[in-house]
Amino acid sequence: MTSLYKLAGGASLLVLLGGCASPSGDGGFGAVAGVSEQRTGVSASVAGRLPRNEDDARALAAVIGKKLEQPLAADDAVQVALLNNRGLQATYWSLGVAEADLVQAGRLQNPVLDFKRTHGGGEVGVERTLTFNLVGLITAPMASRIEGRRFEQTKLLVSNEALKVAADTRRAWVEAVAASQVSDYAKQVEASAQASAELAERMRKAGNWSSLDMAREQAYHAQTVADVTHAQKAAVAAREKLTRLLGLSGEQATAYRLPDHLPDLPAAPRALADIEQIAVNERLDIQAARLDTEQTASTLGLTRTTRFINVLDLGAVRNTDGPAATRGYELTLEIPLFDWGSARVARAEATYMQSVNQLAQAAVNARSEARESYADYRTSYDLAHHYRDQVLPLRKQISEQTLLRYNGMLMSVFELLADAREQSAAVSGYIGALKDYWTAQANLDAALGGNLTKNKGVQP
Template sequence: MNKPGTKPRLLAVAALAISLSGCATFSPDGGIQAVNDLAQAKAGAPVKLLRSDADRRALDELLAARMTQPLTADDAVQIALLNNRGLQASYWELGIAEADLVQAGRLSNPAFGYQHKTGGGTTSIERSLTFNLVSLITAPLATRIEGRQLEATRLQVANEAVTVASNTRRAWVEAVAATQSLAYARQVAAAADASADLGQRMRRAGNWSAFDQAREQAFYAEAMADVVRATSAATAAREALTRLMGLWGGQAAYRLPERLPDLPAAPREMTDVEQVAVRERLDIRAATLASQHTAASLGLSRATRFINVLELGGVHEREGAERQRGYEITLEIPLFDWGGARTVRAEAVYMQAVNRLAQTAADARSEARESYQAYRAGYDLARHYRDVVIPVRKQLSDETLLRYNGMLVSVFELLADAREQRSAVIAYIDAQKAFWLAEAGLEAALGGRLPATTTQDHSHHRAHGVTQ
């Protein structure tokens, strides 16, 4: 028995389902462009998803070009964002999230049923075509939810790229400082070797006591031990940087600058570090989207708590010569599971996300304050060594040398002054390193690169201006 309008309505439902299933499509770049825009703004370098051999060859050409000169911090960051394989793996998270979004916009496949029965001289044939109405009803909401999830994934991936960039800057500072310290340790060891050799010759001539000679030999032995320690530290720091940049083989033979950059002419004055951190940090934006995503999921749970499986289908049945048409609706009866557990769980997950967001924001504010104080203290200490300690030590060294040339002080005092210089220079290198590490930490705490400072003042004393 046919019901008027049944077939047109079923055809309309089928047409709507087919049209909705084709709404979501994949982006041509896999979603990497949005991450690239954020990375450019926050890390100062581009990102790229390596999809083909051509992409890898282009990267190899870039690496070869960078290897022709000492790597700057910006060079290291650019290489890390392109060549770090762990980061490349994270970039593919975008493809997974985008696939989930496309899948959410596609309806469940219709089910076709066919029954063929014979007996008693009759033949019964039943055909049915069933659509899942829940997926049809909730498809727009599910698409919005997965869209938020994709955006959250973009922020998470971009945040990971910014984190790798920050870690690379820190590693570059550590590696250059270790290289500079090693060069100075070798310089001190060479001077100590000369002092020890002088002591031996003066001892043989009868001009030095056994105590004086032993003191110079001990200083030489300590200087050689410092070289070994500095070599180990430089190797470890360089390898940490190498890992972040994803280099191996011949690529690991890159060169670094001989020394850290000079201090800027003045430190940055920032009175709104907390506001900048809350506004700019990607982890806060990602946590905000995560809470929104959870809230949307809660709404979906409530909408479907009583309708777990709802299907609409067309039925075409023939029994012998008699044909029957109609439709059927299958509705799950909430006899045992009323959906309350799912709703309570969704509410708990949402409140969990809200509290995590609040904690992330509180941590960001604290980290911003702490990092800025460390930055200012690091600048003040490094400037103190640059403007006070090193000039005074150099003045003492010059005066001691003048007195030695005028035969007013002995060689013992000259050598003792050289040993004191060593401690001051090492402390200055450490202070420089601490400042640049603090600046990288401040950038990480505020969510991206800081505005450029004034031109660096290169007229101040360099760390290697005081030598033995």
């Protein structure tokens, strides 16, 4: 009996020690912010933590306000989104939930104290029982390891979500700047077309143009007015999409400015070696899927361990019945008469095989997305490079020669106006090709798991 109480005392000590574990200060956010900063090139936190109070909110507002004082560059837009996107902020807090589960798994279950007092016939009976869950004691280390893997998986998934928001923001920034640039250029084309229509009307009144020629110029001007409306509509939609990702509202949503045009095309595209392997090694969703498979395998081992011992409680009993006191112990065991645990094991095995195949499919998708994104990146670069170095210079040369010939009265005004339209189409094509290139680069970064320049195998 003495050994039984020693066991109960030792279990009590384990409970006290297990209860010492407590959540960390940042809930794992520091690690996530570090990964985001490494892979996006911008900081994802203010003072290294999530906003928790008014002081943190004011510090965050100050950082965002400073970013919005100047035209918002792509990297600044990404940082604002990482700091201020409310959906992403909600995802950050899932780290706290996962860490709380980890801490809870490291704590032993509380003992149960039963007290019973009876009296009758002049006698008083007192029964005391202190019960410990032995299964919890046995499986606590394995449960802690499982929750530890789940916490690491959550950190990877949250980091991956931050990278997704960063990539979406960069694409939205490219779209918004390009749409604004297209809108501004459409206004210039419309102003030129209006001047041409007015000229056509004056020449028609002077008898130098036919009604058909005048109608052509007026129809072109009417089309440019419609093009301006479409461009403005697209610019508003693109800006609002970016605004949502930035998490801005009120005055900030309407006051922030964007650059007048997209960045210039780089001198050369970047060459990637073995992009498929880079994607498999670097993508956080693949790493999270690996951890999920390992976690499922560990859970399967735990299920097999406890398939026959479903409920096992050990308790020290001390009864007082009148003047005499009795001592002993109580053991509660669920007898596997009807349920031998085979269904739980089969379910765990099926879940494991499901996880294995999901991991394999994720790897297949990652390799395909890497190939597709890189092909799009190189093609988009080549097209934008062709516009910049071939189409635009030739259009400029043609325009200069056309103007010289018109001034020398060797060409008609019809040919001059037709050349102006073709030149505007070439400029619009280049803006679209440049937008496609920067979008393709953002897509490639996302397909490889982060900023293109941070990945292995990348050379200028």
